[in-house]
Amino acid sequence: MASAEQVATQAVRRDIRDRWLLSAPALLVIFFAASGPLLIVLVYSFLTPGPYGDVQWTFSKEAWTSVFLERDIFDDTLSFASAHVTIFWRSLKLALMTTIATLLIGFPTAYFIATRSEKSRDLWLFLITIPFWTNLLIRTFAVLQIIRNEGIINTALIKIGIISAPIQILYTDTAILIGMAYVYLPLMVLPIYASMEKLDFRLVEAGYDLYATRWQVLRRIIFPLVKPGVIAGSILVFIPAVGAYVTPSVLGGGKNLMLSNLIELQFGQGRNWPLGAALSITVMVIVMAALLVYVRNTGSSETRHG
Numbered sequence: 001m002a003s004a005e006q007v008a009t010q011a012v013r014r015d016i017r018d019r020w021l022l023s024a025p026a027l028l029v030i031f032f033a034a035s036g037p038l039l040i041v042l043v044y045s046f047l048t049p050g051p052y053g054d055v056q057w058t059f060s061k062e063a064w065t066s067v068f069l070e071r072d073i074f075d076d077t078l079s080f081a082s083a084h085v086t087i088f089w090r091s092l093k094l095a096l097m098t099t100i101a102t103l104l105i106g107f108p109t110a111y112f113i114a115t116r117s118e119k120s121r122d123l124w125l126f127l128i129t130i131p132f133w134t135n136l137l138i139r140t141f142a143v144l145q146i147i148r149n150e151g152i153i154n155t156a157l158i159k160i161g162i163i164s165a166p167i168q169i170l171y172t173d174t175a176i177l178i179g180m181a182y183v184y185l186p187l188m189v190l191p192i193y194a195s196m197e198k199l200d201f202r203l204v205e206a207g208y209d210l211y212a213t214r215w216q217v218l219r220r221i222i223f224p225l226v227k228p229g230v231i232a233g234s235i236l237v238f239i240p241a242v243g244a245y246v247t248p249s250v251l252g253g254g255k256n257l258m259l260s261n262l263i264e265l266q267f268g269q270g271r272n273w274p275l276g277a278a279l280s281i282t283v284m285v286i287v288m289a290a291l292l293v294y295v296r297n298t299g300s301s302e303t304r305h306g
Helices: 004-044 062-068 082-114 118-133 136-147 152-160 173-197 202-209 214-225 227-242 246-252 259-267 273-304
Strands: 069-071 078-080
Touching: 004 273, 062 069, 062 082, 062 273, 082 118, 082 173, 082 227, 082 259, 082 273, 118 173, 136 152, 136 173, 136 246, 173 227, 173 246, 202 214, 214 227, 227 273, 246 259, 259 273
Parallel strands: none
Antiparallel strands: 069 078
16 A cells, blocks of 8 residues: 555656646647747758759758858958958947946836836836837837937027037937837836835835935945846847847948848848858857856856845
8 A cells, every 4th residue: 555655746746747738738839939930040051042042952051151251252262251240249239238228217217117106106107118009110210200310309409509510310320229229218117117116115215324325325225126127127128139120220221230130131132041040040149148148147146145
């Protein structure tokens, strides 16, 4: 006769097995819906480009070689693909600058909302989420109307007398930065607010009672407690900013290419699907590596400081 411990162990195993069986359909859907397209892209990156934009089922590593190297058309020698590296650097730089800009604006915004009365918080959150109701392309064109040479900013500055000629903002990296910061700002504000709302502001009052300055209270009390929201917001902004396509296309004017534009160019006019696939996988690997390093360093820092 089985002991009580064995019966309990069997019950636990049966419960785990039933949970896996119930979750199996959803897991299969997630696997094929998420991993399936990635596997197709990975396979395409090792094929040979076809003459009309398709692929030939011949194994080749040329696409991966072309990510950071370029082959001379005369003697087949390899040289550094400076154009690709420049685009990679511009994309990572603008994504990082967008994350910093949204953090500098989003942190005080979230703090302002969290310190309002409970009745007015819903109104402020409603105003923050309104941009999500509008198509991304429309929001980008709205920014374009503001920063173009005949836009609101230049017109106001000329009428005030600060400048005599319009400042060229459109079709520059600055325009892309402004557009992406505006588009992704709610993704930074909402996670920080979620952490800020749970903050016990009596700790802030205690800091002031102990003669701490506002900067000390912010650095030693508020920021460490809302750090999970800052990390979540930074991830939510950085990842889509690296792969942004619409905003750089409209505000960059096709002059300042980013990774998404380069990938679209390979699948379109370039007719080099394997190279586009290799670039896509490279972007994904870079983002995943950056996130792993960031999360590990943050976790080890929190462990050291208790």
